[in-house]
Amino acid sequence: MDKTIKGLKPLSDDLKIDGSNYRILIVHTRWNSTVVDPLVKGAKETLINEYNVKEENVCIYGIPGAYELPYTAHHLIEAAKRADKPFNAVICIGVLIKGSTAHFEYICEAVTQGIMRVNIDTDTPVIFGVLTCLNEEQALLRAGIGENSHNHAIDWAGTAIEMAKVRSI
Numbered sequence: 001m002d003k004t005i006k007g008l009k010p011l012s013d014d015l016k017i018d019g020s021n022y023r024i025l026i027v028h029t030r031w032n033s034t035v036v037d038p039l040v041k042g043a044k045e046t047l048i049n050e051y052n053v054k055e056e057n058v059c060i061y062g063i064p065g066a067y068e069l070p071y072t073a074h075h076l077i078e079a080a081k082r083a084d085k086p087f088n089a090v091i092c093i094g095v096l097i098k099g100s101t102a103h104f105e106y107i108c109e110a111v112t113q114g115i116m117r118v119n120i121d122t123d124t125p126v127i128f129g130v131l132t133c134l135n136e137e138q139a140l141l142r143a144g145i146g147e148n149s150h151n152h153a154i155d156w157a158g159t160a161i162e163m164a165k166v167r168s169i
């Protein structure tokens with residue numbers, strides 16, 4: 001029996017959603033790229049291999065840091081709408097690692113509230129793929145790096161597909 005309670009179990013095969021007609025945006029930071037890069041790879045590969053999203057429909061855009069994620073997501077969502085090529089869902093990927101000042105807490109709060117606001121303001125699912133870690137070890141484990149690790153971006157990709165279906169209602 002699976003001992004762990006915490007976590008997101010994937011949908012059973014009979015409920016799996018086909019993403020072959022979805023257009024997904026991944027916005028990621030360049031800060032902490034050692035951890036961000038495997039997260040982006042995990043999200044992209046899961047969208048394509050597990051949910052049939054076409055590679056040409058996975059758009060990826062890099063920006064400096066997590067604080068820039070909400071603006072970038074909002075701007076690119078609206079630009080895609082104007083081009084009549086809307087995104088069905090967006091995944092914002094970043095990694096915040098606590099330092100010796102309160103900067104971490106302020107950015108975590110701003111980014112969390114900012115990404116939630118973009119969901120509502122654009123009526124587009126924007127998945128919170130921001131790791132808020134107290135140390136580098138926590139970040140590495142959540143990017144699937146090391147023993148007993150799990151790449152959380154796999155879950156974010158599945159969430160993006162499920163929420164893209166909600167958006168289509």
Ligand SMILES: O=c1[nH]c(NC[C@H](O)[C@H](O)[C@H](O)CO)c([N+](=O)[O-])c(=O)[nH]1
Pocket residue numbers: 029031032064065066067068094095096097098099103104107
């Ligand atoms: O993405 C991150 N940005 C960080 N800071 C930069 C911030 O996101 C903005 O890019 C910067 O403040 C300019 O707006 C981080 N820290 O400061 O620790 C961090 O851990 N992760």
